[in-house]
Amino acid sequence: MERAEEILKILEDNAKVSPKEIAEILDLKEEEVEEMIKKLEGEKIILKYKTLVNWEKLGVEEVYAIIDVRVNLTREKGYDDIAKRIAKFPEVHAVRLVSGEYDFQVVVKGKSLKDIAFFVAEKISTIPEVRDTVTHFVLRTYKEEGVLLFEDEEDRRLAIVP
Numbered sequence: 481m482e483r484a485e486e487i488l489k490i491l492e493d494n495a496k497v498s499p500k501e502i503a504e505i506l507d508l509k510e511e512e513v514e515e516m517i518k519k520l521e522g523e524k525i526i527l528k529y530k531t532l533v534n535w536e537k538l539g540v541e542e543v544y545a546i547i548d549v550r551v552n553l554t555r556e557k558g559y560d561d562i563a564k565r566i567a568k569f570p571e572v573h574a575v576r577l578v579s580g581e582y583d584f585q586v587v588v589k590g591k592s593l594k595d596i597a598f599f600v601a602e603k604i605s606t607i608p609e610v611r612d613t614v615t616h617f618v619l620r621t622y623k624e625e626g627v628l629l630f631e632d633e634e635d636r637r638l639a640i641v642p
Contacts, residue, residue, distance in 0.1 A: 495529040544618040545596045548582035550611045
């Protein structure tokens with residue numbers, strides 16, 4: 481499984497790396513790498529290949545929000561049941577069970593603040609087990625998936641000398 485981990489680390493950093501390039505890096509045969517990748521996909525270890533896009537640079541308007549959700553558990557509905565229900569909404573990008581004051585952190589995407597407000601009011605808040613929510617709108621993202629989304633700028637502040 482050590483080779484599989486090495487392949488996964490390479491693909492996680494750059495999903496466009498070809499099996500041939502991975503084979504060269506790890507001193508393996510290309511066929512071995514292809515076989516291992518197919519196996520990892522089949523076992524649902526590799527779930528998706530993704531491109532990280534800086535939509536802001538293209539001028540595409542999107543609104544992200546992080547919704548903290550507190551729930552009441554019942555005998556019939558536990559954390560997994562509630563999380564699965566929330567995860568099925570197409571607006572939802574991530575659902576995480578978290579420690580602290582709230583139970584879940586839900587990341588959602590919409591076209592406007594109104595879309596997000598509607599989602600919270602009409603979809604999340606109507607789930608019987610949901611006790612309360614707090615919505616945090618993302619104003620700007622500086623780093624995503626380990627990638628800086630800004631270019632280093634020269635510090636333009638004036639120096640203050642005592």
